[in-house]
Amino acid sequence: MIQLTDVHKAFGSNRVLRGVNLTIPKGTSMVIIGGSGTGKSVALKCVLGLVRPDSGTITVDGLNVEKGDRDAFLAKFGMLFQGGALFDSLPVWQNVAFRLLRGSLKRPKDEAREIAIEKLRRVGLKPDVADKYPAELSGGMQKRVGLARAIAAEPEIIFFDEPTTGLDPIMSGVINELIREIVVEMGATAMTITHDMTSVRAIADNVAMLHDGVIKWTGPVAQMDDSGDPYLDQFIHGRAEGPIEAVR
């Protein structure tokens, strides 16, 4: 279980998170939606300890993320970054198998490569991309390599920052199914950020909407359509009119 309690984070005068409260039960899939620049990516990074919150507490399985053994903590996680964040000095397969080539999960090179190729297949990439470098791939392909890297070591908790942005509709469908599978079959806890409402419905058990630095609405995906929350309604129907100012 991941729990955020009253998390605040500001960058200078830009107060991004202003008291975020959110609970993600173990083995469920939470989708976070919200306008561009509202701090969704920052919230994920706070959980991982990549960004330190100004105040508030974040616990994973009851343990405060700022205390305790960082290595053991991070070993549970997989993360797909919004920009892919592939290591451009390494070929694709070494990116995917990064964890399997060093550290506590280290295994023989051949085996690591095989796992990498299998993960690439699961995100719809052919084995011949394995030896290419990230810069030789299209944006959508890079995204999928990032996804393969996030799931390569079969983590217990996986964060996906906009997994389907830049993908065609069919490939988005494949990725949505994959994320669903990871949660249902592997029992992983997933936290996904997306702007794609089709993805939300395909992936989510629960949905949370971040706006003005707080969680405006959270609940099961089935209740999303008749929440009665004007912010959420405006967002899921993509209306320019409503409580969320579209032109700033």
Next chain:
Amino acid sequence: MNITSPLAAVGRQVLAMLALIGQVSIYAAQTVSHLLRPPFYGREFLHALVQIGWLSLPVVGMTTLFTGGALALQIYAGGARFNAEAVVPSIVAIGMVRELGPVLGGLMVAARVASSIAAEIGTMKVTEQIDALVTLSTHPMKYLTLPRVLAATLAVPVLVGVGDVIGIMGGYLVGITRLDFNAATYMKNTIDFLETFDVVSGLIKGAAFGFIVALMGCFYGMNSGRGAQGVGRATKSAVVAASVLIFAANYLLTELFFSA
């Protein structure tokens, strides 16, 4: 405008400077402390060794070759004023080995290596690759900083050694072709007047400069601002800081070794 505001501005600059020195010192201490704690990324180290050491050879070689030649001409012209042309071989050798080899080698490595390290790590930082490293349970300092700093500390003395030889050769070539020195006499003078510590002190300087260069590249890369502009600024700062620190360290080490 307040009458004290220029003073306040100076004060702010001084405080920022002191804070920076503190940060760099802590960063250096952390880097060294990682040397003692596993894991050690051998492949990264070897890669850095090739990048920093082997690929800098041409630049350092050319620099010292021409400098050695010019030095011979200058010392000959200067020495001629009091009939001391014969000192050319020994002064070229001593000047090269003690001072010019390490300083020029260090500066060329600063230009080549500090910039490329800062740009590479800075780009990794702004494209979230550093964050990705952390989430993949890899400490950026162990994976990126330590291999580069260690490689530079070990490689630059070797580069300096090679540069010394090439620089002396530059002086020798000019000496025997342009200044009518006898080849055998030139060699003998070079060897006779050179002491072991002249060479060793230069190599120690080289190690210190290598450490400075890689450390500045990594430090400014890791602290790079956002976007292309941030990386550009980090690169510039790394080269400037490395060069200035090389001169400062050179003075301090020279004072330490030779003032008595």
